[in-house]
Amino acid sequence: MPSKQSPAAKTQSASVSYNILLTGEVLDGHKPEQAKKWLAETLKISNADAAALLAGKSRCIKRNLKAGDAAKYRDLFERKGVAVRITKNGDAVSSQMPPGAASSHQTQTQQSKTPHPKQTAAPGETAPTQVISTGYFNGSINAVAPWYFENVAAIIALVATLILSLIYAAILLGCVAFAARSLVYAAFPAQPLTVVSMIAFQFIPAAILLFLFALLLRPVFAQQNSQRMSLEIEAAKQAKLVQFVREIFQQLGARVPEKISVSYEPKVTAELDCNLLKPSSAVASLTLGMPLLMTLRTPQLAAFIAHEAAQLQHPMRACLFKACARVRHRFDDCAENQDLWSRRLDAIDMDDIGRIKGLAVSSLATLHYYSAFMFKPFSMVFNYAGIWSNKFLVNAADFYVTELVGSNAFVEAFKQMAVTSHALHQAEQRMFNRIGERQLINNIPALVHHFAVNLTVRDKREIEDEMNSSESRRDYDYPSDRSRIIFCEDLDRDGISCADFPAAELLTNIGVLNEQVTLLYYRHLQLEFDVQDLMDVHQLANLADKDQKREQLSAQYFNNWFDPELFWKIPAPESVKNLTNIERVKMLNDAVSQIRHITPDYVQLVAGEPKMFAALVNTSVANEIRKAGYKVGAGEFGLNDEQAKHLSEFHTQNRNDYTNTSIRLTKMREVMGTRLFLAISLHPDAAKRKVGVMLLQALACLYQHHEKMNSLKVKVAYLPILAAREKDKKETEHAKRIQRVASDVKQFAKDALASLQHFKCTFSQSHDHIGAFVKAHTKQEPNGETLHPLETVDYFYEINYGLAEANRMLNNQLAMIALESELLNKITPVKLASG
Known part of the structure; x- marks a missing residue:
């Protein structure tokens, strides 16, 4: 017999109302002038007041609306290009969610059936500006990945690193030992030696061995390539995103990130800043690619975040993998002449130095170049071990992803990432390669989103062919996206219930973040530019649309x-x-x-x-x-x-x-x-x-x-x-x-x-x-x-x-x-x- 609803519950349900807020932004694909004109006519205000409402700040224009009325207002404004938010009175999380999505976000207590480690405080946890009381996931993960996945990955990485490091150390010690032996024998000969024999058989071999020792030290002093620039978000202003990330990491039992950043790359990455001697003091951080976030929905974004979180479940193991990866990358950089010494030699301008010094630098550069062949065997074995290690590690992480969002959502996430990468390539071509001059815009993620939602049939076919050819992968030592898709489809998991809405709605003032990320991208490319001279993204998007229509007409005419x-x-x-x-x-x-x-x-x-x-x-x-x-x-x-x-x-x-x-x-x-x-x-x-x-x-x-x-x-x-x-x-x-x-x-x-x-x-x-x-x-x-x-x-x-x-x-x-x-x-x- 169903239980009756209490009068208090009925009163609470009937009192739920919604507010309409203008975000101050114009949606992609709409002209700001037209949106401003329509807003002025609709609200019966001046053009100056309408422009102020579209200046990037949130303003409430309607209060205490029913869910249906709020949805109608939202649809009306968004059709005209005016971005709005719907807030439920007393609930800040649903402020960027449509009423239909808000209904699936009832207040819950997220309790996992298996106890999780104590979580460190996430950024914004005590922020007074927004109060989060709503969960994004309905349920918890109960399954555990097969034990051998992560264990085999750790064994392969650790054994390969230890063996190769010992061989490398033995070679270094051998060079020093034989050089010292030659010098000692020259200083204290068992029998008298001539000057010629001493130089030929003692000093020259010792010098060669010491020079070889110096070249072999390249991995020890190899400096990692400069990190990609990112922008740390203010957690107090992005409480919805922080809550979303926290829930995912808690679902996986991983350490909640203390720093969340955004970057210009179309990918999601996380890392643990740790010490092998004190893994419990490790600090996690998460970086989200704004071009990717602009094109994903929340289940797809959750899939990529969960993949990173799953690899940080065990701090000790995560620290071990990070240390092994650092050693491998040092040998890779030396084998490919991409280490610090190589970059410094390449930076020397031979025209600005004297002839003798130039000859010496040229000789050193030649020896330095050919010394890379000494590190090729190490690099090859490291990479071969890394491929197998990452295969098991990635499979374990993907297992947890499918348990969280389901196999279908994970597959869609891969497809959307391929779409985003293709759209980013189109955006870069449009800015740098179209007419022999660059056209720098003020919002690259928005332009990427524009290209992503306006793909042609040929674009879609190219993306599908690339995914089917197993050529796309996250990194050179990662399994191909195609093999990961097959693995997830074979698991055939439904996942737990996850709120489904555009991932961009997790962020407040996303337009400002996009513009800041765009400036980071230009600085990374070391471009000289003036912010005032950047082209408006809507202007370039309109030009791209016109070009696309002309090319479609041209394709039609020329068959x-x-x-x-x-x-x-x-x-x-x-x-x-x-x-x-x-x-x-x-x-x-x-x-x-x-x-x-x-x-x-x-x-x-x-x-x-x-x-x-x-x-x-x-x-x-x-x-x-x-x-x-x-x-x-x-x-x-x-x-x-x-x-x-x-x-x-x-x-x-x-x-x-x-x-x-x-x-x-x-x-x-x-x-x-x-x-x-x-x-x-x-x-x-x-x-x-x-x-x-x-x-x-x-x-x-x-x-x-x-x-x-x-x-x-x-x-x-x-x-x-x-x-x-x-x-x-x-x-x-x-x-x-x-x-x-x-x-x-x-x-x-x-x-x-x-x-x-x-x-x-x-x-x-x-x-x-x-x-x-x-x-x-x-x-x-x-x-x-x-x-x-x-x-x-x-x-x-x-x-x-x-x-x-x-x-x-x-x-x-x-x-x-x-x-x-x-x-x-x-x-x-x-x-x-x-x-």
């Missing part, structure tokens, strides 16, 4: 043929000059029909071209080396015995195959160029037709110079190989070929930049002509008669990248005019091919 590195061959005006409009329309329809039929063949040829090019480069460089009078054996450049024996015939075959494929593709692209030319010439609007003709002339010039640069593509591809053989194997006959290629690259690039100066740049206000736009993509100015081989390669690809970007922008503009022309002339559209 997904277009790629920035592919250039259409535009027919000569004389070929259609004497044709009537009816004849041009018929010719255009024929071109469209032909494109529809040859698209499958075109896609197949494009897919196979890179493999043909790689084969041609291998045989070309081998053939070039033989022509210079040097030997090329089987096994070099991927050649087998038969191919090495008949290299000339094999090279001719590869060259013919690649040439024939290129000719077929050029003819197909000429059809697309003809279609584009006819569509522009048929546009009924004379002004747009004039603009289109001007763009076609620029595109024809781009095609001409791209063909000249492309004729050097194979030679530039094997140029570093010839340069390396000339230097390392003293094959001096390659010098003339290297100089010829470098000279051609410089001359062809100069011709291209000079020709493109005659065409106005209609797609970038920062550049007067297309030549300046292309040149802006180069990072170096060629000086002297020739370029260094590696400089030649860089300059070649920089010029080609500039040409490709100009090609992309021109085609986007032309596609809009041509598509409009075809619609007006009732041309049968091309069926869109698969991307």
Whole structure:
């Protein structure tokens, strides 16, 4: 028989009401001016008062509302881009949660069925500004990971570290012992020694051993690479986040972090600042990546935090793993010449020191570089042991994650992390690589969120392919994300009930934090910038949206043929000059029909071209080396015995195959160029037709110079190989070929930049002509008669990248005019091919 609700409970339930607060922020994807105007009209206030309400401070505008009315207000304001919070009277945790989510957050007492260690106070625990009385999780974790997971991980890490450390110490002691023996024997010889024999057999070996000893000390004095910068949050102002983190760590029985920071990296990390002799005094800290937090929901964020917390359950074991990791990283840095000594040697400017000192520094740098090979065996064994150790350690942590949030939420967290990383890459490209100049914004996490929620079908397919290929992983010694997903799916856990809402709502004044993290990111990159000059994130997001729409329209018009590195061959005006409009329309329809039929063949040829090019480069460089009078054996450049024996015939075959494929593709692209030319010439609007003709002339010039640069593509591809053989194997006959290629690259690039100066740049206000736009993509100015081989390669690809970007922008503009022309002339559209 159900129990009756007490009158007091009924009165308490009926008295629950909600308040509406403006956060002072504008949601991503909305323009601040429009949001301000709408707010002024709705609240019947002045524009100045509306601007004050959107200045970043929370203001209460409605009180004592029912749950349904509060939800309606929230939906209304958020549709117009105004961020709001809903607070329940007397409950601060639900202040950033919708009423629907708040109902699942009834006040609970989180008591685990298994006792947990005593927890240290978390930041903000005594903060007077916010009172937390609500739990985010309904239930507790009861299961325990298999005992052997963490034990095997600890044994592997400890045994590998001890054995390799003992071997390393034995080598050091051996060098010192034998050097001391030689010196003692020289000082107190058993029988008289000549000066020559003493120097040759005692002092020189002792000096070599002592020098070797000094080089072997690199791991001892190796300084860890500088830590990523982060920003510690004020716990009193972020009580909801602190409570959320505390509950997760308590669920896992781990030490609650005393410091919570935010950073610009798309990941969550935690560490224990500890002493192996006093593990009980360890202090935990947690760092959250703001780009990731902007795109996650609370169960997904809980999954990543729980993964870190699970590795800190046992302070002694966590300290042990941290110590082993430090030793491993020291040997890794030395093996890869990334330690402190290497960085200091690299920082020396050889032009600012004398000849003798420069020779000494150069000799020391060479010895230092080759000494890294002594640490390669240690690094390889350490990494192999680390991979196996981390496999068991990560599996144990993932086990607890699935017990907390469930397998499905953990898998979704992986997918969302991949989305965030992809969106961050797009944001960085947009800021630094799009038009040859940087566009620094004031809020990178918000831009990442914008790209994350506006992924194209191609973006989603790329992310899915990357996850399925097992290439993505947190670190080089971590299991792949794919293997971790399979492990979690095999566990098939439901987890315990967790509040589900955007993780960004855990933070107060998230816009301010995002801006501070953005400044940290720029300082990490050592960029010079003025805060006042940073572009508003909404402005850049709108520009990105416009570019995306133009590229989608371009992809639709060109039937997904277009790629920035592919250039259409535009027919000569004389070929259609004497044709009537009816004849041009018929010719255009024929071109469209032909494109529809040859698209499958075109896609197949494009897919196979890179493999043909790689084969041609291998045989070309081998053939070039033989022509210079040097030997090329089987096994070099991927050649087998038969191919090495008949290299000339094999090279001719590869060259013919690649040439024939290129000719077929050029003819197909000429059809697309003809279609584009006819569509522009048929546009009924004379002004747009004039603009289109001007763009076609620029595109024809781009095609001409791209063909000249492309004729050097194979030679530039094997140029570093010839340069390396000339230097390392003293094959001096390659010098003339290297100089010829470098000279051609410089001359062809100069011709291209000079020709493109005659065409106005209609797609970038920062550049007067297309030549300046292309040149802006180069990072170096060629000086002297020739370029260094590696400089030649860089300059070649920089010029080609500039040409490709100009090609992309021109085609986007032309596609809009041509598509409009075809619609007006009732041309049968091309069926869109698969991307």
